Amino acid sequence: MTPEEVRTKRATVVGGARSGRAAARLLAEARGEVFLTEQGPPPEGTEPILDEAGVDHEFEGHTVRALDADFFVLSPGVPTQSNIVQQALRAGINVYSEIEVASWFCDAPIVAITGTNGKTTTTSLTGHVFQRAFRDEPGREAIVAGNIGYPFSDYVREVEPSDVVVLEVSSFQLDHVDTFHPRVSVLLNVTPDHLGRYDHDFEAYAQAKFNIFRNQGEGDVVVYNRDDDTVRRGVEGAAETHGFRPLAITLEGVPGAGGGLENDRIVLRTDDEDEPLMNRDELALRGRHNVYNSLAAAVSARVMEVESAVIRESLSGFEGVPHRLEEVRTIDGVLYVNDSKA
CATH class of the missing domain: 3.40.50.720 (NAD(P)-binding Rossmann-like Domain)
Structure with missing residues (x-):
């Protein structure tokens, strides 16, 4: 509409x-x-x-x-x-x-991020990368909104075509999309959750997540976790019929297209050649799950033509999301972590 x-x-x-x-x-x-x-x-x-x-x-x-x-x-x-x-x-x-509804009023490219876990961290991190990239471009902004606590509808009227909108989207928000069309969509993982909203049918829940790419086609990109069987089957099965470009993220080597981990180095391959980005231990966020989150942010930004140096700086300098594996302090050799998901 x-x-x-x-x-x-x-x-x-x-x-x-x-x-x-x-x-x-x-x-x-x-x-x-x-x-x-x-x-x-x-x-x-x-x-x-x-x-x-x-x-x-x-x-x-x-x-x-x-x-x-x-x-x-x-x-x-x-x-x-x-x-x-x-x-x-x-x-x-x-x-x-x-x-x-908010997307009806948006002329800027959208990077939409979903998954059972990691959405908020990856959305915040991806927004951080674009905000760093736009520091020297007056009048151009990265708007971070959606399920992260800032309704898209509150901000969309301020968005300019030259901006980039980074959205966290939940399965509930994807249940009733019709023309919602991200330029880049990201699927981090799909595991059983919120099944009460889906008549305890995991496949119905997964299909709601897959609505993120239902309107994507030629010229669009889907960044997906190849190591998650449900995500891999859903994206790779739809890529040929939809025509979008699938870019995999994985911790098991470097994929043919996307980003991966090889010899503890983050390597991107969004074109035809490997592009070593940084060492794993240079990432600001700890943990295996945050390697996936960082890869998703890096690949999404790179296909939107953000320079590798900016991505590297952003991933190493990100301060994290409050209440998400937030390290508080160490007392008597015990590290205390504030984590709302726990």
């Missing part, structure tokens, strides 16, 4: 949390007719924000008015199985995710 088409449509946003509010405001700014509905009480400060944006709203239950819409927009916390969403689907109302 185009921003111009939004003006002629009636939208119902389901969910009054941060992403729902952001989507409602975005659509209202585009002069669409917007109604927000929320099953629970209004989060603090929500109603004044919606009133100022001119968004009609209801809380503590969904009324029939919610179904008077051309399309629904779901906040990530709202499951497809919820009664109001099922009613909309039965009524033939299109249902979209918040990132899908």
